[in-house]
Each structure stands twice: as C-alpha cells, then as structure tokens.
Amino acid sequence: MKHKIEKAFTVIELLTVIGIIALLMGIVLPSLSAAREQTRSVLCRANLKQLGLALRMYGDDCNGNMPSAEPYPGSYGKSAQHWFNNAALLNPLGLEVRIDENGEPVGPGKQRSVLTCPTHKKPDWSRDSLPEDPARERAFALSYMANGTLGVSGKCNQPTEYRQEREFKNPARAMMFCEGNGTESVPGTVLFDGCPKPNLLFRHRGRAHALFLDQHVELRTEEEVPFCSRFDEKRFGEFWYAKKP
Numbered sequence: 001m002k003h004k005i006e007k008a009f010t011v012i013e014l015l016t017v018i019g020i021i022a023l024l025m026g027i028v029l030p031s032l033s034a035a036r037e038q039t040r041s042v043l044c045r046a047n048l049k050q051l052g053l054a055l056r057m058y059g060d061d062c063n064g065n066m067p068s069a070e071p072y073p074g075s076y077g078k079s080a081q082h083w084f085n086n087a088a089l090l091n092p093l094g095l096e097v098r099i100d101e102n103g104e105p106v107g108p109g110k111q112r113s114v115l116t117c118p119t120h121k122k123p124d125w126s127r128d129s130l131p132e133d134p135a136r137e138r139a140f141a142l143s144y145m146a147n148g149t150l151g152v153s154g155k156c157n158q159p160t161e162y163r164q165e166r167e168f169k170n171p172a173r174a175m176m177f178c179e180g181n182g183t184e185s186v187p188g189t190v191l192f193d194g195c196p197k198p199n200l201l202f203r204h205r206g207r208a209h210a211l212f213l214d215q216h217v218e219l220r221t222e223e224e225v226p227f228c229s230r231f232d233e234k235r236f237g238e239f240w241y242a243k244k245p
Helices: 011-061 087-093
Strands: 144-147 175-179 207-212 217-221
Touching: 011 087, 011 144, 011 175, 011 207, 011 217
Parallel strands: none
Antiparallel strands: 144 175, 175 207, 207 217
C-alpha cells in the first residue's frame, strides 16, 4: 500500500514568501497613505472654496461689507460675534449657529462639517498655549481661521467700522481664511497684530491651505507666509491688511 506524500512549504520557502509580502507592503502602504492624505487635502481645499463662496454671497447681500472676524461692539453690527457665529455667513453652508442656555451663540456644533479639515484630529479642542491658554474641549469644531483684519477699518486693535471689499487693493493676494487652530480666548482668528505662527497649522505635508479674496486657494509653506511682529510694517501689506491708500 502506497502512502500519498503531501508536499509542504519548507521553512526557507515560507520565510521567502513572508519577506516578499513584507516588501510589497512596504512599497504599497506609503503610497496608500500618501493617497489618503492627498484626498484629505483635496477635501480641505474644497471646504475653503465653499467658505469663499459664502463670503462672496455675504458681501453681495451686505452692500460690499465684510463680516467681522472677531466680536467687537459699536459699529460692528447688531451683536458681537465671531465669524463662525455669524448666521448670515454660515447658513449658505448648510450650518446653523447653536445657542446655549444663556442665549449666547456657541458655533455650529461639535460635528465635522465644511469648517473642519479631514486631517485635523481634534477640531473640537482649542490650541494649547501655556500657561495662559491650555488646550480645552470646546462646544464647536473648527479648523479654519479668519484674517484678523476682516471687519477692521481702523488701525490695529482699533476697530471702527465694517471693512468693504473694495478696500482691498489686490484681491488675489489678500488672505481671508486659512488653516489653523486658535486658543480658547482667540478661537477663530489669525491675528495680524503680531501674527503668532502657532495660530497657523501646516497640516498637509508641511503646507497649509489659504483662501484669498478672489476665491482661489493656495497651499503655502511656513516660509511663504509673511509673518511679522506687532510693529512691523509688513502687517499692513497685501497678505494681511491690504487696504488701498
């Protein structure tokens, strides 16, 4: 009686197969990771494009006035509000401003939306800025920040009235919104008063999306952002203040 001899992999053959699989995974996985990040970057760009369209609609409906980036009293409108609590700006994006038990606006909520970058892991947490502003969970999710000069028609820290679109001398170089994350006290504004670099986040392979007044979106590295000090004249340049003489 003949016994059937079953063939099996030798240890060397098994190790060879495992090595080939590991090699293929080493080649494929970085490509898949890069593809996923590229997709997230495209979605982030699309979010800012939609925000740009909402900004355009806001200006058309408000006689060319721009929404204020931060809450200020006086001629800034009927109520003080951050830009992400401005219903007239958010409603075209399909978002509603939530109100807390005290009747105060608390943003569009904690859910991910057109205001959150897919790469931003914790958009409902503020930026950690010790010791004054430690990271804290907040009632809204936000990945984008407005140019602090939006709404300001006077000098730095001296808001007087709404800015108008026609004030900007070069719309293609006037930044409106960009990727970032603010502290609890300054949650949604990139301040041109000092332009703190930590307010911007370069989430996409060392680059951050920026939306300009003419509706186009750019990816910029840290070196391509004109950061400046409080007393630097660059803060009145095209990227930040961009007011016609």
